[in-house]
Amino acid sequence: MKVLAFGASNSTHSINKQLAIYTAERVGGSELNIIDLNDFEVAIFSPERNTLSGVPEAIVQFVEHIQGADLIVISFAEYNSSYTAAFKNIFDWATQCKYQLFENKKLFLMATSPGTRGGLTVLESAIDRFPRHGAEIVGSFLFPEFHKNFDPEKGITDVDLLNSLHQKLKNIFLG
Numbered sequence: 001m002k003v004l005a006f007g008a009s010n011s012t013h014s015i016n017k018q019l020a021i022y023t024a025e026r027v028g029g030s031e032l033n034i035i036d037l038n039d040f041e042v043a044i045f046s047p048e049r050n051t052l053s054g055v056p057e058a059i060v061q062f063v064e065h066i067q068g069a070d071l072i073v074i075s076f077a078e079y080n081s082s083y084t085a086a087f088k089n090i091f092d093w094a095t096q097c098k099y100q101l102f103e104n105k106k107l108f109l110m111a112t113s114p115g116t117r118g119g120l121t122v123l124e125s126a127i128d129r130f131p132r133h134g135a136e137i138v139g140s141f142l143f144p145e146f147h148k149n150f151d152p153e154k155g156i157t158d159v160d161l162l163n164s165l166h167q168k169l170k171n172i173f174l175g
């Protein structure tokens with residue numbers, strides 16, 4: 001199983017990227033492809049840009065990464081209760097390139113933040129929206145208070161959260 005993982009953030013110290021990588025490494029796929037949204041930064045989507053110049057090459061490459069995966073692990077940073085502008089721009093372009101962006105793909109969706117809500121609102125948005133682009137959401141995981149519950153060396157330090165994640169990952173294969 002080919003696994004693609006990324007944090008839906010352009011922060012170079014993204015806690016969501018850390019969580020996505022940590023999780024993807026525990027899925028047990030045969031191949032792990034980790035991407036960074038900074039490598040797909042393009043001008044803000046506009047219908048006129050799309051008509052005049054078409055979908056940028058970086059977005060075509062992003063879509064190819066999606067196409068090459070069996071399972072996609074995404075952890076969303078939450079900005080003002082929504083997607084980061086960095087992710088939303090890539091998502092808007094990518095869905096203009098291929099509306100059924102996640103067709104035949106399994107997705108494991110997560111969110112984390114330093115706060116107690118852990119990015120719940122953005123996670124719910126993605127869970128609601130992504131099936132309309134063909135996604136089969138095989139699990140989701142909300143990880144509150146990242147800095148309290150995650151150690152860069154040891155990983156997840158809260159036993160209940162760790163057990164919950166392991167159970168959800170097991171369910172991917174059972175379900």
Ligand SMILES: Cc1cc2nc3c(=O)[nH]c(=O)nc-3n(C[C@H](O)[C@H](O)[C@H](O)COP(=O)(O)O)c2cc1C
Nearest residue numbers: 009011014015016077078079080081113114115119
């Ligand atoms: C513009 C902005 C808006 C934010 N809004 C929220 C928010 O609505 N909810 C939340 O939990 N954290 C919010 N945060 C804090 C982020 O969760 C925090 O910066 C986190 O590290 C972002 O994830 P990342 O490190 O993966 O980029 C916000 C941060 C910024 C810069």
